[in-house]
């Protein structure tokens with residue numbers, strides 16, 4: 001394994017996952033936009049029979065954006081940057097190449113089948129864990145393949161030190177493996193009913209409050225290890241590389257890593273405030289959620305300080321703009337979450353539209369922005385072509401930023417209105433409003449969210465188009481750009 | 489004391505313990521840099537100098553060779 005001049009990084013697998021990230025991103029957000037419009041205009045529920053109803057499509061949306069878009073974005077960026085910071089090419093190991101390709105195909109075919117099962121209503125009925133047990137097994141295999149691939153390439157590296165982004169991706173791998181396994185433990189109903197039930201359909205192994213606790217230990221940490229940790233890993237590589245500035249404080253990046261690991265795992269019970277779980281556990285969930293601001297902002301401020309003295313790049317380079325606004329939205333949602341976890345605030349916020357509002361300023365502003373920026377950065381290096389259009393990127397940026405702002409502001413107003421109306425009582429203690437009163441009041445905000453969905457989706461289509469044109473028609477580059485991504 | 493109390497106290501002391509470890513880690517990071525044992529900030533260069541031709545910030549193969557030499561001694 002001597003280094004020689006002809007050796008190059010091999011991006012075959014990274015490219016395959018890039019295509020799929022774009023595909024699932026489009027599909028997931030298309031369905032999200034349909035959902036948003038259905039909430040505003042309920043007649044849209046009946047366009048294609050049972051397959052087009054809100055309840056059928058909602059899990060299709062959440063699972064496609066999480067396990068389709070985000071996860072394949074994580075894989076695409078992993079197969080790109082890991083080689084670079086470990087200073088070893090995948091082409092140096094036949095085993096890793098074959099494994100990488102197999103990982104892709106099992107993932108892609110598995111994800112397609114899984115999505116189709118949800119469209120047909122084959123579901124275990126547990127939020128974010130809807131896939132039936134046999135799909136779960138395939139998912140475990142896919143995850144293990146990625147694991148072997150990760151440790152395989154780490155094993156043959158030339159760079160002794162694991163760059164901090166690798167730590168974050170490792171945490172993503174280990175965290176999701178543990179969470180997914182425990183939460184998805186289930187038994188086919190056939191075995192519990194003397195053969196009356198179904199082999200295909202399973203129910204959770206946990207019941208009642210225990211089920212809720214495991215569910216939100218999983219659910220919240222899926223946010224941690226799926227939406228936070230790998231995305232922080234992404235920005236720690238792509239922002240320094242794009243700007244030519246090393247991380248402001250490497251020590252702070254390590255410290256906030258351990259801070260996140262330590263604190264996140266205990267915060268999940270903030271999803272169960274005022275419920276039947278032990279009181280100390282609820283208080284613990286609230287307390288840890290507030291402490292979580294520290295490591296979260298530690299990372300975000302570290303990213304912003306990386307740009308110290310280089311803020312002119314923000315005006316010149318739209319990719320820096322994407323990444324800086326991503327870390328800003330990360331800061332917004334990691335201050336908003338802890339506020340919602342305060343028990344008295346949660347009494348108003350829980351079950352209202354403020355929650356999807358919070359989810360989407362995080363995912364649209366942080367996860368999707370950062371993933372798109374990473375793919376834009378990778379494209380000229382992988383296909384050796386200049387980005388097709390800087391202008392288009394600028395239009396996309398403003399379109400999507402406006403969309404995110406419309407999404408979360410409308411949901412803030414809707415959520416707080418809803419929360420206040422539900423709890424309003426007259427002087428005798430009777431409820432002032434019935435449920436339908438809230439629905440009527442919320443209609444305009446749902447329309448605004450629908451518009452925001454259309455805007456965001458259009459922006460994503462511009463992104464896909466720009467990527468497509470870059471790959472097929474971008475000006476060819478003779479050598480790899482060192483820092484700033486070249487664009488026409 | 490029932491099981492809930494035990495869980496609560498257990499959690500409390502575990503938290504204190506982990507907090508101490510985290511603070512110890514901060515001290516470790518800064519102290520080892522002050523003593524000149526390690527320079528963490530140079531690892532930030534790994535992302536910047538990442539083309540396959542540039543030498544690693546800390547060469548794994550070279551450092552393994554060093555280790556075996558020391559063991560032989």
Ligand code: HEM
Nearest residue numbers: 029032033035036062065066355356359363367453456457
């Ligand atoms: C065009 C972009 C998008 C639109 C218009 C959209 C719209 C929606 C809508 C209408 C809901 C249902 C809310 C409800 O039940 O009241 C929803 C739920 C959700 N979406 Fe999206 N979405 C988009 C993109 C995304 C992305 C990219 C992600 C993640 C990467 C995501 C993650 C989620 C999650 C986790 C939920 C469940 C939230 C909860 O239970 O409170 N969405 N989305």
